Amino acid sequence: MERVSNINPTDPATADQRPAAPPPEVPSHLRGRKRRDGKRGGCLPWIAGFGVLLAIFLIWKFPSFKAQAELGSAYAARVGCSCRYVQGRSLDSCQSDFEPGMEMISLSEDPATKTVTGSVPLLASRSARYAGASGCLINPRN
Numbered sequence: 001m002e003r004v005s006n007i008n009p010t011d012p013a014t015a016d017q018r019p020a021a022p023p024p025e026v027p028s029h030l031r032g033r034k035r036r037d038g039k040r041g042g043c044l045p046w047i048a049g050f051g052v053l054l055a056i057f058l059i060w061k062f063p064s065f066k067a068q069a070e071l072g073s074a075y076a077a078r079v080g081c082s083c084r085y086v087q088g089r090s091l092d093s094c095q096s097d098f099e100p101g102m103e104m105i106s107l108s109e110d111p112a113t114k115t116v117t118g119s120v121p122l123l124a125s126r127s128a129r130y131a132g133a134s135g136c137l138i139n140p141r142n
Contacts, residue, residue, distance in 0.1 A: 069123035074138050076105040076118030081128040081136035
């Protein structure tokens with residue numbers, strides 16, 4: 001009776017195995033270079049495509065950004081004017097009255113005309129003036 005074992009043979013030379021083929025010869029002008037395996041351009045096309053999509057999105061949304069900046073600067077001018085000329089506080093302390101998300105809006109004042117201007121850089125600027133008993137009124141757009 002023949003004994004069967006589940007252990008792989010330790011002798012590597014079996015009849016089923018063939019010797020490995022030698023690696024292909026690499027031409028001398030290509031030695032030392034990395035192969036790209038068919039990849040062209042790496043991540044540059046992806047970056048360019050993302051940039052184009054971002055530009056399209058910004059052009060599409062620009063009117064909305066501008067309208068929000070206009071609204072925010074008018075609100076900031078009105079709140080800043082009331083804070084400064086109705087309550088008598090400093091203009092620096094008035095910025096603490098802003099709602100969250102209004103960090104980009106800056107205030108400036110013209111004491112001669114009692115006008116406070118709220119502005120979002122490169123997008124919008126609106127002013128409000130103190131009108132005595134009527135409080136602060138937003139100046140019409142130019």
